Amino acid sequence: MKLNCDMGESFGAWNMGDDAAVMPWINMANIACGFHASDPTVMARTIALAKHHDVIIGAHPGYNDKEGFGRRPIPHTLDEISHSVAYQVGALDGLCRLNAVTISYVKPHGALYNQMMQDPAIFEVIVSTIAKLNTARVLPLSLMVLSRANNEAYMQIAKQKGVSLLFEAFADRAYTTEGLLVPRHETGAVHHHPDLIKAQVLQLAQGKVKTQSGKLLTLQVDTICVHGDNPESIETIKEIALLLESANYNK
Template sequence: MKLNCDMGESFGAWQMGNDHAVMPWIDQANIACGFHASDPDVMAQTVKWAIARQVEIGAHPGYDDKIGFGRRSIPHALDSITRLVAYQAGALDAICQLHNTHISYIKPHGALYNDMMANDGIFEAIVAAVAGLNPHRAIKLKLMILAQPDNTHYQKIAERYEVDLLLEAFADRAYDDTGSLVPRSNPEAVYHDATKIKQQVIELAEGRVITLSGKTLILHADSVCVHGDNDESIATIAALHKVLNP
């Protein structure tokens, strides 16, 4: 199982995260594309760090909402969602081409990610964007989505477009009994204890997760998302890397 991290979310003088320190410990970098965060210079620097550490690069598009950091849903026509995602992924891929590399997957950000998992129309619109970018690529883009106990519904939609899915779990988020993430409005939604986070990643690597109520769910994930905003969290990510790469 791989580790992925949302990165490149600084913007001008506004600094977010500690990407340079996190990069050695992850396998996949989800790089913001300029709408919810980032700018061309930040994108380029993050790409260079990823190349130096041989980290796979993914586009991390969101709603056009820097003030709300992409965590607010913004109504769009479904065709506009497709263009929104393609536009941002194309921008990051162009930066990658300047550095002789490419993006390999797309992971929506924040409210767009949540809306994708809750609304079939939005999910299909995003799948259509991935599919539309694929015909002339030697290595096809994949779409990263939330791993759930049963992903059959999403897989059937993606298969119609010949798009492969990457299933993602979260190291520091609580799960409810349906296999969904507990909303951030719940004070127990985000784990901060390094021991708890490490235990959840061990369980995820074994194909299961313990919900907030104590129920065990079968959950198969290709990658687990981590967050590196401070020295303590970076130390935790390093520890997780060692657990998954003994």
């Protein structure tokens, strides 16, 4: 079971997270592309760090909203979303070439990710954009999406466009009965206790998750998202990685 984490989200004099401490314990780095966070130098440093630790690199595009950290829905036309995603993937791709590495997947950030999972039109334009980018790539990009109970329509769209999907679940987020993430503004939406997070990770590694109501859902999980934005969460990531290894879920 692969762990993924949002990385490279500092910019200028502003520091976000401790990428150097997190990178050794994850398998996939979702690297911010300069819109919701990051800048060219931070992107390049994060790429080099991922390369050093043999971590798979993914592009993490979001809305052009550093003030809101990309978590605010911003009205865009479908063409604008396509151009924005292609622009950000291209920026990261150029810096990856400088480091002789490549991007393997795309994971939208924040509001763009949430809207993609709520609006089939936004999902389809992102998939179509990736499909077009893949025509000029030796190794095609995949798209990381939220694992949930009703992904059949999205799977069909991706299949028609020839884009592979990576299904992710979240170590520290509560789930609704429908298998969606509990909105961040609601009480209990984010798990903070390490024992609760680790217990959920072990469930997810088996393709299951317990919802807020106590219902046990079955999910397809290819990767688990972890967050390392403070010393306590970084220590939890380390414990999760060792836990998965000891349970033989990291194969």
